[in-house]
Amino acid sequence: MIRDRQCSRQSSAEECGSKILIDVRTTVTSTFNHRQSAHCESGVTANLLSHHGLAMSEAMAFGLGAGLLFGYFPFIRINKLPLATFRTAPGNIFKKVTGRLGIKVTRHAFKDRDLAMAELDRYLAAGVPVGLQTGVYWLPYFPPALRFHFNAHNLVVYGKEGNSYQISDPVFGDTVTCEADDLSRARFAQGALAPKGKMYCISHIPATIDLAPAIIKSIREVCRVMVKVPFPLLGTRGIRYLAGQVEKWPARFGERMAILYLGHIIRMQEEIGTGGGGFRFIYAAFLQEAAEVLGDRRYLDISARMTLIGDRWRDFAVAGARHCKGRAGENDSFADLSRILRDCADKETALFNELYDLTKS
Amino acid sequence: MFKNDVPQDKELFGDQREVCYAVDENGRYVMAESSGWDPANIANSQAWEAISHEIAGILVRIRAGALSPLAYHMVANQMDEKLLAEYAGLYCWQVRRHLRPGPFSKIEPKLMERYSALFSITTEELREIPDDPRPAMLKTVKR
Numbered sequence: 282m283i284r285d286r287q288c289s290r291q292s293s294a295e296e297c298g299s300k301i302l303i304d305v306r307t308t309v310t311s312t313f314n315h316r317q318s319a320h321c322e323s324g325v326t327a328n329l330l331s332h333h334g335l336a337m338s339e340a341m342a343f344g345l346g347a348g349l350l351f352g353y354f355p356f357i358r359i360n361k362l363p364l365a366t367f368r369t370a371p372g373n374i375f376k377k378v379t380g381r382l383g384i385k386v387t388r389h390a391f392k393d394r395d396l397a398m399a400e401l402d403r404y405l406a407a408g409v410p411v412g413l414q415t416g417v418y419w420l421p422y423f424p425p426a427l428r429f430h431f432n433a434h435n436l437v438v439y440g441k442e443g444n445s446y447q448i449s450d451p452v453f454g455d456t457v458t459c460e461a462d463d464l465s466r467a468r469f470a471q472g473a474l475a476p477k478g479k480m481y482c483i484s485h486i487p488a489t490i491d492l493a494p495a496i497i498k499s500i501r502e503v504c505r506v507m508v509k510v511p512f513p514l515l516g517t518r519g520i521r522y523l524a525g526q527v528e529k530w531p532a533r534f535g536e537r538m539a540i541l542y543l544g545h546i547i548r549m550q551e552e553i554g555t556g557g558g559g560f561r562f563i564y565a566a567f568l569q570e571a572a573e574v575l576g577d578r579r580y581l582d583i584s585a586r587m588t589l590i591g592d593r594w595r596d597f598a599v600a601g602a603r604h605c606k607g608r609a610g611e612n613d614s615f616a617d618l619s620r621i622l623r624d625c626a627d628k629e630t631a632l633f634n635e636l637y638d639l640t641k642s
Numbered sequence: 643m644f645k646n647d648v649p650q651d652k653e654l655f656g657d658q659r660e661v662c663y664a665v666d667e668n669g670r671y672v673m674a675e676s677s678g679w680d681p682a683n684i685a686n687s688q689a690w691e692a693i694s695h696e697i698a699g700i701l702v703r704i705r706a707g708a709l710s711p712l713a714y715h716m717v718a719n720q721m722d723e724k725l726l727a728e729y730a731g732l733y734c735w736q737v738r739r740h741l742r743p744g745p746f747s748k749i750e751p752k753l754m755e756r757y758s759a760l761f762s763i764t765t766e767e768l769r770e771i772p773d774d775p776r777p778a779m780l781k782t783v784k785r
Contacts, residue, residue: 319673340663340671347689360689361753418720418779426654426686430720452658454675471728475667502774542693553660556644557679562663565670588665592643595681602681605688 301387309460313410313439314451315456319556319563322374323348323437324451326410330384332410333483335490339451344567345381346374347499349560350506351557351629352515353473353523359473362545365523367559371433371474375412375481381495385485390477394465397478402441404482410439410449414479416470422450422457427553432474438464444455446593452553478633503564504637517630524622531615544605546597558591565591577580583636590628597621645672649679657775693720693777701775710746714762714771718778729760 313332316339318324330337343349343414348368357362359542379386391397404411416432440447445458459467469480506514523546529538549559556563559588565587572580600613601620645664659675666672700717703709716726716737727737730753739745740757749757751765758768761778774781 288774296781317673338675424658425657426690428779429689430725433747452660472725475728541688544685544688547681548689551679551682552686553655553682556661556663562643562671568665585669586673588643595643596682598685602684605684 300636301404301409313437314458316451317454317543318451320348320368321451322346322371323563325437326375327380328437329410329412329483329485330378330447333363333486335382335486335493335573336383338566340377340563340566341492341570343374343468343494343560343563344571345495345499346377347502347506348374349503349564350560351516351517351519353519353526354514357525359545362519363546365546365549365556367550370412371435371447376498380436381498383487384483386481387477387484388481389449392477394469394478397464397468397480400460400478401438403445404440404480405441409482410437411435411483413464413468413469414476415464416472416476417420417467418580419463419470420450420459421463422453422459429473430470431478431512432470432472457611461518492574496574500636501613501640504633504640507633508637516632517626520622520626520629524619524626528616530620534545537622539604543601547605550594551598558594561587561591561594571606577622579639582637586628586632590625590632593621593625595627597625644656645674648674648676650677651680651683652677653680653683654678664740690777690780693717697775697777701771704771707743710741710743710773711769713741714756714775715763715768716741716755718775719761720777720779726760730756 295414313499314328316324316328316331318327318339320339320343323339325347326346327337327342330342350366350369352366353363354365357364359442360496375386378384380389389397389400391400401411401413415434415435415436416430418428418430420428420434435452436448438446438448442458446459446460446461446464446467448457468476468478469478493495512517512518527543530542534542541611551557551559565584568580568584568587572578572584597618600609600618603609603613604615604618615637643662643664643688645725646663647668648662655678659677661673662676663671697717699708699716704711704714723731723741727734730737730744740749746772750751754765754768758765759767
């Protein structure tokens, strides 16, 4: 847990100048095997681990990191709209995957921009690919329509040529480059979840890795949050709460605000980085892999049901988007939207309860 | 979602593609490329319309002399007073003051440079409302 505590304080100049202690199988290579993924953090985690010789798919990283969640927090506002999330807090996936597998991680956070960039250069010069937390708004290679102030985007920097950094951004098909100036801005974006120049790399991977207990543990964690925690805004309880709210939006806020709220939920659910269906498909993919590792076919059935739930979430997005476009049909009233959400909640309650029992057997 | 049903509604990403998880004919999960999906596109353009709507309201107030041009640049960069203050290294009340035309005209050159560097424009541009008052990001997009 000492590793995690390191994250909360800033690295000082002396600390940064210290020797880079990296003890992983393939440390010094000039190439980085870039694989595109649906979600940035699970993609970075899987790519970094694979680079260091521990082959891992993105779905496995997402599942091991217990990335799935639902939470609706109307008192936290993003661009004046209530926060709905389909995933755990940024940084958790990487932290949990590495923690559960006993992988050691080196982390730094900075106050000083120049120091942060110098430290990055030092790691790159030693041939170590480095994960960074950045603000999307300042990354020029992003499609402009997606450049909002979102500060928890993860990417891997694996090289530097002249003044530009070579970046493996997992949500892009190919590697990209970014000028030092822009990258430095992105690393020191301000506002909610400000990255404060956070960087991390893998420093040690144990010789033997036992996936099965880690998989069980992370599945249980997701189940607990989704159905066991008696907090009305979390998990399936949160979905039901949201369903109750959606019905009331038009009367409470008027039609215009109601569709803004609705559009915001759809964006959180479907906009780049979810793999579709608010991470439900990527989690279903993980359950398939888990079935293989655990040698238990019952996880395959759960996975298939998870896929259907993901499809149901997609139905919600389709009907909601019709509203946003002003093309709501007869069966698209806000009450109908709530019905879809309740359906998702019911199915997920049953599924996660069963999954929880499955991990006990 | 089946692999063959992965939507290809091009809009947001330009020529980029995102990855979706979908099931193939054997029921196995595969990663499938998608160039976008209409519901997500609609929700995204709705968010941009909300920003444009806000800008339009601000422009009216700037022309009426109630706000300084800084208000436009703030909103065009999707910021509010708090976020702008954090970026500029000021207090909220200072930024709020600079949003008024009077105090804005008296800002010291050094601070003007700080503001304009933040928005990647010149100090002259900071004093004006551009001819194309779209959100800063969308100006680079060909529509």
